Amino acid sequence: MSEEENKPKRTVRITLDRKFGVSEAPERRPRRNDDERGSFGDKPSFRGDRGDRRFDRDRGDRRFDRGERRFDRDNRDENREGRPFNREERRGGGRFDRDRRPRRFGDKPFNRGPRGAMNAPVYRQRPEQKEAIDENLDEAALEARAAQIEAVEDAGSTPPWFKRLIACTTEKGREREGKFLGEGVHVVEELVKHHRELVISVYVVEGFENEELIEAINEAEITLHTLTEDQMKRLSSTMTTQGIIAYCNIASKKPVYETSRSVLTLVDAVQDPGNLGTLFRTSLGFNSSGMILGRGTVSPFNPKVVRGSSGTFLRVPFEFDVDLVDQINFLRSKGYTIIATDLHAKQSLREIPAHKLRKMAFLVGNEGAGTNPYFIELADETVKIPMSSELESLNVAVAHGILSYEAAQIQEELK
Structure with a gap:
């Protein structure tokens, strides 16, 4: 036998203190009866170094005992004061509803969509209004x-x-x-x-x-x-x-055509009293020489025209129920340039030669049908109002207001 084999063998005993890397097989615990069993989903308990489990189910005095905890399933229909919960109240405004939790800076509000989706976009809507009632009697x-x-x-x-x-x-x-x-x-x-x-x-x-x-x-x-x-x-x-x-x-002043140096307006079959009232107010505002109301145009003494002009229509010289063909020829003989508004015109008002703009007579037409094509043929010039192609035409009163303003600026420059 060799010398190493003759040496006495030593036994080294090491006491393990259950630290990192050391484990022992758990003791088999006796099967608990039904009263001791936990419910489905309960997590297993673990013993600490001193053998006292933090969440031991076997202890009756544990902190969150099932029989005493605040949110016991058996008591889920009662709140802290013992009052039964209303399901709708709990769903819409209960204490622990997500919508009512404390919000911090930067938090987005919880918005529910039509199916309860969170963070759905919010659209601001006008309050529901009652259907408008026409104040005017026809x-x-x-x-x-x-x-x-x-x-x-x-x-x-x-x-x-x-x-x-x-x-x-x-x-x-x-x-x-x-x-x-x-x-x-x-x-x-x-x-x-x-x-x-x-x-x-x-x-x-x-x-x-x-x-x-x-x-x-x-x-x-x-x-x-x-x-x-x-x-x-x-x-x-x-x-x-x-x-x-x-x-x-009923009375009115007749325009003085011979000495007038301003703008006249020829009105072809404008039937809305509110529009005619506005034409009168615009004419007064830009010192028009007067208005000539062709046949088919609403009466200037209609209560709605009087009210639409705030009574100022009598301060504008005008004639009504006039044959516009005869009137156009008459005005041309007095030196007026007859200018008709037309969607197919190729020029604006400022593109007309200046000498033709010293005495102007605008021809504006019906709200729906526009100016009679025959009258447009009789006109000396046709003009359009430059605007976006997204819009086909303007209201007759609006178009008249724009032309009246531009005409007033042009005549001021020609003085």
Whole structure:
């Protein structure tokens, strides 16, 4: 035997302290009964160095014992105060709903889409509005109302003076009586201030409170009458009255064509009273020499035209129910350049030679059909308003306003 084999063998005993890299097979624990078993999904427990488990299920005094913890499944339908939860309340505004959790700077709000999707885009919408009601009564409604009043056989129930007022709410009645009605505070102020000679009388509703206007009417020595609410509604061309109406004679000033050095407007079959009222206001604003209303154009004494112009239509010289063919030839003989608006025109107003723009007469047409092609053929020049190709045409009142402004600038430069 070798010397190494004869040496005595030594046994080294090492006590392991269960540190890193050392493990022992776990002791087999006895099977627990049903009362000791955990529910499905419970995590296994681990013993520490001192043998006390942090979350030992076998201990009855553990911190989150199933029988005592706040959010026990058996007590899930009750909140802290013991009040039963409403499911809708819990879903929409419960204490632990994600939408109600504390937000920090930079957090995005939780927005639910139609199917509960989070962070869906929010679209700001206007509040729902009631359907707009037309404040104006149409001509047919006014005609029917006047006919109903005239058909009353008992003369005592409807006095003659009131019948005359009712007649002025229709086109036929205005032509027969030779009178028109100016309705509204601003219209009456304008008529009393600038056309006192045309105002026959003024009617106000009981309790009318504009003392300043009442004083102006009295100073102008205009007769003032009082109407009931029902009578005022029967005279008004709107759903809501302002409580005052002037009863006036039909009259107008004729344009002075020979000495005029400004712009005239020829109106071909414009039928919207609001548009015609705006044409009058624009003409007054840019010192127009006057307006010529061709046949088929709404009457300038229509209550809606009077109101649309705020009563200023009488300050613009005008003729109405005119044959435009004869008028175009007449104006040309007086040195006017007839300029028609046309979508197919190749030039703007400023591209016309300057000597033709000293005396201008614009020809504007119907809202839907435009200017009569025959009148366009009679015109000396056709112009277009430069604008985006996305839009086919402009409203007649808007187009007239643009041309009137440009014409005023051109004539100022030519002085």
